[in-house]
Amino acid sequence: MAKARHGNDTEGGAIRRRNERAILAAAERVFARHGYRGASLQEIAEQAGLPKSNVLYYMGSKRKLYVRLLERMMERWNAMLDDISPEDDPAEVLSAFIRSKMQISRRHPEGSRLFASEILGGAPFLQEYLKGELRDWVQSRAAVFREWAERGLMDPIDPVWLIFLIWSSTQHYADFEAQVLGITGRDALGDDDLEEITEFLTRVVIKGCGVKHPAGRVEDPATLTER
Amino acid sequence: MAKARHGNDTEGGAIRRRNERAILAAAERVFARHGYRGASLQEIAEQAGLPKSNVLYYMGSKRKLYVRLLERMMERWNAMLDDISPEDDPAEVLSAFIRSKMQISRRHPEGSRLFASEILGGAPFLQEYLKGELRDWVQSRAAVFREWAERGLMDPIDPVWLIFLIWSSTQHYADFEAQVLGITGRDALGDDDLEEITEFLTRVVIKGCGVKHPAGRVEDPATLTER
């Protein structure tokens, strides 16, 4: 019997690894599209090319599978959250922040939508994470932003609202992809589109918050993001 | 037998009107929380305080109920979309745009989440609307924004990305409410919070896009939104 073996991606034999990969990928798609309740193990199994029983064999239950996907997504997220200090250049930090957030949406659109669907449904599985880890992370960033404001490096805006602004506007291109494509008339967003959007967001945020260069004197803030 | 009578909110007898109201309200909540597939008529019926058969009696089918909710939300949305002209003051228009979008999220959070869930799932029911009406609306606004840019009233940013920025950042406070509350540690967002966020967004967008006053000469653009 397979004991409590439902661990991470790397342990286990080659067969297990291959099948788990297929299941996780399929499940991410299906959960992202239909939410936790709306997703069915049958559909996940079909998309993974396995019988339903096999999915249960590897994942234990629908709930465990879902939680595992969320955890995987939180890991990706956390990998982005490197530390910053008040000594850093605000423009650089904000720019890197926007860029890396955008890249996660780009690289893991299904995971991004899965996360969105979880939050939309009231975050029944992520309450702890939101009120713990993530909250701490936001507060520590907010403190740095506030210090920058005090030093006159940026306008005295509310840092938390700024973080939400960046999160929402970057997340949008994964979560609302259907809307973006429908309205722009494209059938996909290319790397060049994403680069353009990244630069647009960076520019508006940095200029909009009155970010100034720390060392030199004030130039037009908009030029900071232009090569 | 009740013929094809599934129309809008105002026709029909008093009983019908009352029951339909209850059903629609309950359904909006449940669909918003669990998505189209994940929502069950049973749960909707319970929340409306009616037997399931009664829900079917009034709404015909799950699909019809869902479509009707979407249509109602699109009506609210359209009510916001008044016309603008290149002669208007960009700052005023953008400010009003952000404010009214924010108020919709505020007044109809469930509807907003319902919409989000539909788009997240690939917009199976709203493709037409996105590629038709809404697209036209965006293009016409974009044209005005572009003209403003040409007249030097704002930076030459891509108007479509700007509209998405405003949509995403305002929608966020309804759709990701769970996240916002978890991180800020509040148990609800008050009117004052919303007002503060609205002013923040307005300020960042207007300043970030380099919006200038049309009549007089250039002052600090940020002061435009301050009373």
Place this chain on the structure above:
DNA sequence: CTGATTCTTGACCATATGGTCAGCTTTGAC
């Protein structure tokens, strides 16, 4: 080759789903 471990899967189960329907009660115009 052997024996244990891992893998595979169809049959099966209790429950829940969206939807139908027949027969009942209530309502309201005349």
Place this chain on the structure above:
DNA sequence: GTCAAAGCTGACCATATGGTCAAGAATCAG
């Protein structure tokens, strides 16, 4: 009061759901 229209709802149906299990197949270390 009459009677048709509107409203109501429990019983019922085919299907799909998440999950269990037992029995067989493949794998692999010794």
